[in-house]
Amino acid sequence: MYKNAREKDMKKIIVYTLAVMLSSFTLASCSNKADSGSEKKSESPASSGKQDSTVSEESDKFVIGGIGPLTGDLSSYGISVKQGAEYAVDEINASGGLKIGDKTYKVELDFKDDEGEPEKALTAYTSLKSSGINALIGGVTSQSSMAVSDHTKDDYILQVSPCATAEGITSNPNVFRLGFTDKQQAEVMADYVDREGYENIVLFYNESNEYSKSVHDAFVKSLNDKGKGSIISAEETFNDGDNDFSNQFMDIDGSAETLIVFFGYNNEAAALIEQAKEFDNGSDFVGTDGMDLVIDKVSDPGVLDGTIFTSDFIPVMGGNKAEKFAIGYTGKYKETSNHFAAGGYDAVYAAAEAAKKAGSIDNNALVSAMSEISFEGASGEIKFDASGEANQKVGLVYIEDGKYNAK
Numbered sequence: 001m002y003k004n005a006r007e008k009d010m011k012k013i014i015v016y017t018l019a020v021m022l023s024s025f026t027l028a029s030c031s032n033k034a035d036s037g038s039e040k041k042s043e044s045p046a047s048s049g050k051q052d053s054t055v056s057e058e059s060d061k062f063v064i065g066g067i068g069p070l071t072g073d074l075s076s077y078g079i080s081v082k083q084g085a086e087y088a089v090d091e092i093n094a095s096g097g098l099k100i101g102d103k104t105y106k107v108e109l110d111f112k113d114d115e116g117e118p119e120k121a122l123t124a125y126t127s128l129k130s131s132g133i134n135a136l137i138g139g140v141t142s143q144s145s146m147a148v149s150d151h152t153k154d155d156y157i158l159q160v161s162p163c164a165t166a167e168g169i170t171s172n173p174n175v176f177r178l179g180f181t182d183k184q185q186a187e188v189m190a191d192y193v194d195r196e197g198y199e200n201i202v203l204f205y206n207e208s209n210e211y212s213k214s215v216h217d218a219f220v221k222s223l224n225d226k227g228k229g230s231i232i233s234a235e236e237t238f239n240d241g242d243n244d245f246s247n248q249f250m251d252i253d254g255s256a257e258t259l260i261v262f263f264g265y266n267n268e269a270a271a272l273i274e275q276a277k278e279f280d281n282g283s284d285f286v287g288t289d290g291m292d293l294v295i296d297k298v299s300d301p302g303v304l305d306g307t308i309f310t311s312d313f314i315p316v317m318g319g320n321k322a323e324k325f326a327i328g329y330t331g332k333y334k335e336t337s338n339h340f341a342a343g344g345y346d347a348v349y350a351a352a353e354a355a356k357k358a359g360s361i362d363n364n365a366l367v368s369a370m371s372e373i374s375f376e377g378a379s380g381e382i383k384f385d386a387s388g389e390a391n392q393k394v395g396l397v398y399i400e401d402g403k404y405n406a407k
Contacts, residue, residue, distance in 0.1 A: 059106040062098050062361055064089070064351055065128035066111035066344075067121050067138030067148065073241075073267055074116040076293045077340045078140045081162050082111045083333050084344030084378070085137055087325075088352075098352050101359060107352065114139060118147035125151060133157065134361050135351040137344060142166030142211055149175050156363040158370065160350050162343030165289065166214060170388030174367045176350070178312075178343050178379065180394045182211070185288060185310040186218030188394040189261065192286060192308070192407075194226055198259045200233050202252055202283070204245075204272060205263040207237040212263040215288050219261065238264075243271040249279045262287035270297035277303050284308075292339045292397075301402035308399075312392040313342035313379040314406045325378035336404070339379070346377035350384075 066085055068078030089107045092098055098105040110131065112124035121144035128136065129151075135158040139145040145164040152159040153172040161169050161177045165185065169177050193201060203220075206212035223229050236248040252258065260276070260283045262269055269291045276283060284306060291309035295301050315326035315337060325345060326337040351366065353373040358365035374383040384390055396407035 059097055059104050061108050062105035062352075062355065063108045063110060063131075063133045064348060065125075065133035065136045065138075066109060067114050067124045067128070067136065067144060068111070068140030069116035070111070070113035072115040074141065074265065076266065076296065077163070078113070078116070080293065080335075080338055080340035081137070081140050081344035081347075082109075083335075084162075084329065084341035084346075085109050085111065085348045086344075087329055087332065087341075088345045088348035092348070092352060098355060100355055100361065105355075105361065107348070109348070111137075114144050116141050116144065118143045121145075121147045122151065129155060129157070134355075134363070135160065135366060137162055137347040137351075139164065140340070142169060145169055145175075156367070158351060158354065158363065158366040160347040162347045163289070163340050166211065173388070176370050176384050176388040176390070178346050178350070178377075178382070178390050179289075179339075179392055180310075180312060181389075182214040183218045184391075185394050186215050187222045188310060188396065189215075189286060189288070190219055190222035190226065190228075192396060193223070193231075193259065193261070194228055196259075198257070198284075199231050200257055201231050201259040201261055202233060203235045203261050203263070204248070205235070205237060206239060206242075206268070208239045209264065211290065212288075216263045219263070233258075238268065242268065245272050245275050246279070249275065249281060252281065252283070258283040260285050262291065264288070265290040266292065266294040266297050269294045273307065274298055274303055289339055293336070295336060295399060295402065295404070301399070304399040305401065306398065308396055308407055310394050311339040311397045312395060313337075313339040314395045314397055314404070321376045322378050322380070342378035346379055346382055349375060349377060350382060 066082060068081050069075050070078045086109055089109045092107045098107050110128060110133065112128060114121035114124045121139050125148040136152055137160055139148065140163060142164040145161045146169065149159060149172050153174050157174065159175045163179050165180065165182045167181055167183065169175060203216060205216040234251060262272060262285060269287055273285060286308040289310045292311055295304060298304060315322040325342065329337040329341055353375050354366045354369040355361050357373050358369035371384050371386055380392055382390055397404050398407045
């Protein structure tokens, strides 16, 4: 659960601040040229849009660490977050760097591979801490985010989760989340099913994965709360690494009125949807944000037509920043812009905006400033509440003719 009581949050901040004051000597060796005494902030390249001159190599450094899967089954997510973050770093430096008072910092990104494994995420964080970082983006998955959050709290490092959705991600006062939670996206999915009038739905979820189970459980609860739990005609399970769903399809009535609701990742979703077509199953599909980038996982994008998934990044809905990012990202990386790339991009700007607001890159000052910043990101207006949540809108994306569209 999240911290919603302002009084409770203020107590945590006071304790946190006192701890930082007592530990400033220890942190001096971990921080990268931290400056706690800068004067008032100046306009940043992020908000000015000016392309001044590339920041000097001799400038002081503002180092942002990153953790996510760059290899393995979940690598598409981590690579997208990393590339989105790189895109933001390049923009800031091309605009003259991060200006705080009379100092200019060159922003650098140090992104480590955790292969989507919590233990490796902790190893990656230990390495980043040793080399010196001012803020952390990650983890990309919920389990990795939570694996390092107690350590970033103890080290007074600002941690921004770009896309992790598990409840409790922001339980520590130094951790902030972009995007939405499992519960929030589950409720939007349930609203869609109810609104469209489906009377026969089949659920597919990974019983060995916390993310999949969490959204599944929240979805079922939301449907039951609406008095629509009876429309669930079957629940099919799978495990990590499964790519053969033939047994499950034998149990499914493939009528046009059947909706398959999927809770999992894009590689699993791709296999599921392709096999549904092979079985001549006429079901519709709706799924979680983990389905983003599924379009890159199938041999024929046409099989995805009509597929719907949740996202907080839908450039076709409008929004100058979103559209500009989508065009620029695709132009640079020759890949579809997506929810995960937007999360990496916005996380970098969140850390930069916090530094400007604080007038300092001191660790505690960055954390304290996060609840005061507001800026337009690739995924919309970014503003964190007292519990560390951005509470961004959950949108629905549908795929048609190999392209993403707003539902």
